[in-house]
Amino acid sequence: MKLIFERSVPGRKTEYIPLPDVPCPEPEFERRGTKLRLPELSEVQVDRHYTELAGETRGVNGGFYPLGSCTMKYNPPMAEVCAALPGFADVHPLQTDESIQGCLEVMDMTERILAEITGMDAMTLQPAAGAHGEFTGLLLIKAFHRSRGDTLRRKILVPDSAHGTNPASAAMAGFEVVNIPSDSRGYVDLEELKKRLGPDTAGLMLTNPNTVGLFDPQISEITRAVHEAGGLNYYDGANLNAIMGIVRPGDMGFDVVHVNLHKTFATPHGGGGPGSGPVGCKAFLSDFLPGFRVRGEKELKRENAASRIGDVRSFGGNFTVVVKALAYLLSIGREGVPRTASNAVLNANYLMHRLRDVYPMAFDQTCMHEFVITLEKLREETGVSAMDIAKTLIDYGMHPPTMYCPLIVHEALMVEPTETESRETLDAAADAFRDALEQARLHPEEGHLRPLTTRIRRPDEVRAARKPVIRYDFGD
Amino acid sequence: MSIYVPNTDREQQEMLEACGFQSFDDLYALIPEELKRKEALDIPEGKPEMEVRQLLQEMAGKNRVYASVFRGAGAYRHFIPAIVGSVTGKEEFRTAYTPYQAEISQGLLQSIFEYQTDICELTGLAASNAGVYDGATAAAEACEMCRDRKRSKALVSASVDPKILSVVRTYAFGRDAEVVLIPERDGVTDLDALQGMLDDATACVLIQQPNYYGCEENAARTAEIAHSAGAKLIMSCNPIALAVMKTPGECGADIAVGEGQPLGMPLQFGGPYLGFMAADEKMTRRLPGRIVGETTDMNGERCYVLTMQAREQHIRREKAGSNICSNEALCALTAAVYLAAMGPEGLRSVALSCHANAHYLRNALSQAGLRPLHDRPFFHEFVTQADRAELVPEILQALDREGILGGLDLGEGRMLWCATEMNRRASMDKAAQIVKEVLCR
Structure with missing residues (x-):
């Protein structure tokens, strides 16, 4: 495919704005001396270029996308229509409270619903993504300990199965990361956890269900142990889709949570963002929440708490993502929240059930919203890796599952079908998985060459990283 | 209620039984009974699309849109050409995940590579990432890029947008790093004061161009002063102004950041917006977040992949320079389409x-x-x-x-x-x- 710069023809343009109807003084500021080499195109070319690029991009609304831990569920277009309403799209963030009552109502209502689902007392919608929420939540924990003059609590405990953002967020919040091993069942090793707790413990970060797709039944004991040591419990809401409406983080002993509106609440991932990572907390932490709080009954207004940690981004957050999540929440509602969760769990178990006789499961038991396959043995026997199987699935028209995650499972494929897939889609996926395995055993050498059906096959990543070319070379 | 679960109750029951379960309760057998929610959540009941849209329309109607x-x-x-929304509304771009599977993501990857080129062109710097949350977090991440063991202090001009300052301070609170305000004089950064404030612990100087009051800063002089003390210069820029003003590259800045919202994104009450970041070649590997690079595939075809991932959280965990994972990819695409149209x-x-x-x-x-x-x-x-x-x-x-x-x-x-x-x-x-x-x- 041609790059947009390679389609450029000097002089081509479309006029979008009129000439000013006021005098045009010569700018007094220092002018740029370098030529600005943006592409010069007619609008038709722009349209066709991006249509071609879209043709080599895969979205969840176009097909099955079982990326483990990413919750790639269907994104209802109805939410887009709501977010694009001029009353939301054309509102300046620095207007008066009185002129943005509708925005504040959206935020207030969303905060209340999310607080109820997570069992928290207060929320902020300011964080722009899940990792941003983690950072925010950890700063609340830091601010809490600081406010009590407790400066020794510098350690955050993180299970070894955790997503990479957990330790990275802890480091950004100034904490030392202590890894907690998992036991042979995939749960937190409780004895090892207790050994690491002490007067230096600031808190624990946990997902439950965890990254191998299991609900840790020791959860109350875990959170109690952390509280007894003087630490706080942080709930990473990455896997909330499995349990919403069934059990609440707040009832499991968590003090702070973040949720991902772009996973659990069906807002689109946009090729990597924008997301939104609201953070909820128990009442004793609420004055530390960043950004403004929505207050008032009839007349809503924005207020900054005196002891807030500041702002984690400008303005109130990814507002129109919040609008989309609210539209989704109002659609599925009270009955739909637990039904969504239980169908996500059912679909995962159904697909796992259709695969478990041929694919070895890392933990062969009832799973939550996702399950993890381990292909260590296949690799030993045939040389075909988890990546080879993932790439083979592309030839069956599927987006592959998440590869090599979590790191504690060797040759891992993590599969999360979500509740929005029909039985026939799951059946077809199961057939594809089984056939891919059979092909791997019959023609192992072909496995390394997969996918066979795409224009681009197996890019050289080492070369890309060693000699980075990260912008177009205009050749002058 | 619209719940977006395609399977009927009967199909669900059949699927449960196929797996050897009697009911949905069996799926949650591992969750201790005392933790399970007994009563329904106290949230509104589900509604069909017509009602949901009416409700949201009503809320939108309570906001004032100014002529x-x-x-x-x-x-x-700013004016947003219709082509921008038409492209970014395409289902493939809108509902894709991060392009980790390069074979089926070439379109998205190439669009990011083109975006990175646009940002390099605007700023006059060598390397751009795929973007971060907004202009303020871009400035905060840029300060992080400049910090090391010896130098951790950021000097921020008082003529920088207070919202940016607030976010820089919050990020610094995380890293236990110092942020000191450079006074403003007659609407611009007081460069005499700056000279006296620089020391061996100063990692960077952050100014805004044009600054919060709209005035032009003497960025080239600021760069000289910062560099003479071994500190880096970060410029937070308006991307529309970059079309006509002396670029950060020409001024000698080490990092340029800014709020990308003017490039085709509506005001939408503050977000989603886009933080753009570009750096001098020497600092490429300190850039946070995703970066797309060009390479070749097994048949020698030119193609694009996410690259230099050894910087990022999913590889480096607590040693990563930033925790960023989800960014604002669709907003970066918006900016690229806007720039291509314009x-x-x-x-x-x-x-x-x-x-x-x-x-x-x-x-x-x-x-x-x-x-x-x-x-x-x-x-x-x-x-x-x-x-x-x-x-x-x-x-x-x-x-x-x-x-x-x-x-x-x-x-x-x-x-x-x-x-x-x-x-x-x-x-x-x-x-x-x-x-x-x-x-x-």
């Missing part, structure tokens, strides 16, 4: 139109009795001074009644105004007339 906007201060109303000539026209309108508005307001506070070159924002602080709310209310959003009240009778290509002479004359009437009362 004329003369307020910027970090969020700008082209170099179009973007320059937008910039010069903003400049012309802002100068006209400042004159008109000045003649109406609101005098300009600073006498410096400016782009599309400026500050006025009213004789008495009480006049400001009166002016704003009078404008409001006519569907005009006036400048931002900065306190002490000062107002921060903005004009873009969206403002026409008639609306500016009208605003000035209203101001005049208030002042003559």
Whole structure:
């Protein structure tokens, strides 16, 4: 495919704005001396270029996308229509409270619903993504300990199965990361956890269900142990889709949570963002929440708490993502929240059930919203890796599952079908998985060459990283 | 209720039984009974699409949309060609995940590579990432890029947007790093004061161009001063202004960041927006977040992949420079489509139109009795001074009644105004007339 710069023809343009109807003084500021080499195109070319690029991009609304831990569920277009309403799209963030009552109502209502689902007392919608929420939540924990003059609590405990953002967020919040091993069942090793707790413990970060797709039944004991040591419990809401409406983080002993509106609440991932990572907390932490709080009954207004940690981004957050999540929440509602969760769990178990006789499961038991396959043995026997199987699935028209995650499972494929897939889609996926395995055993050498059906096959990543070319070379 | 679960109750029961379960309860057998929620959640009941849309429409109707906007201060109303929304609304771009599977993501990857090139062109710097959450977090991440064991202090000009300063401070609270304010003099960074503040612990100097008050900073001189003390210069820039103003690269900045919202994103009450980041070649590997690189595939075809991932959280965990994972990819695509539609000539026209309108508005307001506070070159924002602080709310209310959003009240009778290509002479004359009437009362 041609790059947009390679389609450029000097002089081509479309006029979008009129000439000013006021005098045009010569700018007094220092002018740029370098030529600005943006592409010069007619609008038709722009349209066709991006249509071609879209043709080599895969979205969840176009097909099955079982990326483990990413919750790639269907994104209802109805939410887009709501977010694009001029009353939301054309509102300046620095207007008066009185002129943005509708925005504040959206935020207030969303905060209340999310607080109820997570069992928290207060929320902020300011964080722009899940990792941003983690950072925010950890700063609340830091601010809490600081406010009590407790400066020794510098350690955050993180299970070894955790997503990479957990330790990275802890480091950004100034904490030392202590890894907690998992036991042979995939749960937190409780004895090892207790050994690491002490007067230096600031808190624990946990997902439950965890990254191998299991609900840790020791959860109350875990959170109690952390509280007894003087630490706080942080709930990473990455896997909330499995349990919403069934059990609440707040009832499991968590003090702070973040949720991902772009996973659990069906807002689109946009090729990597924008997301939104609201953070909820128990009442004793609420004055530390960043950004403004929505207050008032009839007349809503924005207020900054005196002891807030500041702002984690400008303005109130990814507002129109919040609008989309609210539209989704109002659609599925009270009955739909637990039904969504239980169908996500059912679909995962159904697909796992259709695969478990041929694919070895890392933990062969009832799973939550996702399950993890381990292909260590296949690799030993045939040389075909988890990546080879993932790439083979592309030839069956599927987006592959998440590869090599979590790191504690060797040759891992993590599969999360979500509740929005029909039985026939799951059946077809199961057939594809089984056939891919059979092909791997019959023609192992072909496995390394997969996918066979795409224009681009197996890019050289080492070369890309060693000699980075990260912008177009205009050749002058 | 629309629940987006395709399988009927009967199918669900059959699927449960196929797996050897009796009911949904069996799926949650591992969750201790005492933790399970007994009663339904206290949230609204589910509604069909028609009702949901009516409800949201009602809420949107409670917001005021102004016919004329003369307020910027970090969020700008510009014209957005229809092609922008048409491209970014495509299902493939909108509902894709991060392009980790390169074979089926070449379109998205290439669009990011093109975006990175655009940002390098605008800033005059060598390397760009795929973007971060917004302009303020971009500035905060840039400060992180400059910090090391010996140097951790960030000097931030008082003429930087206070929202950026607030976020820089929050990130610094995380890293236990110091942030010190460089005083402002006559609307710009006080460079004499800066000289006395630099020391061996200073990692970077952060200024904004044009700054919060709209004024042009002497960025090239700031770069010299920062560099002479071994510190880096970070410039937070307006991307439309970059079409016509001396670039960060030409000024000698090490890192350029900024709020990408003016490049095709609506105001939407503050987000989603886009933080763009570009750096000098030497700092490429310190850039946070995703970066797309060119390479070849097994058949020698040119293609694109996410690259230099050894910097990132999913590989480096607690040693990563940043925790960023999800970014604002669709907003980066928005910016790229906007720039492709506008082209170099179009973007320059937008910039010069903003400049012309802002100068006209400042004159008109000045003649109406609101005098300009600073006498410096400016782009599309400026500050006025009213004789008495009480006049400001009166002016704003009078404008409001006519569907005009006036400048931002900065306190002490000062107002921060903005004009873009969206403002026409008639609306500016009208605003000035209203101001005049208030002042003559």
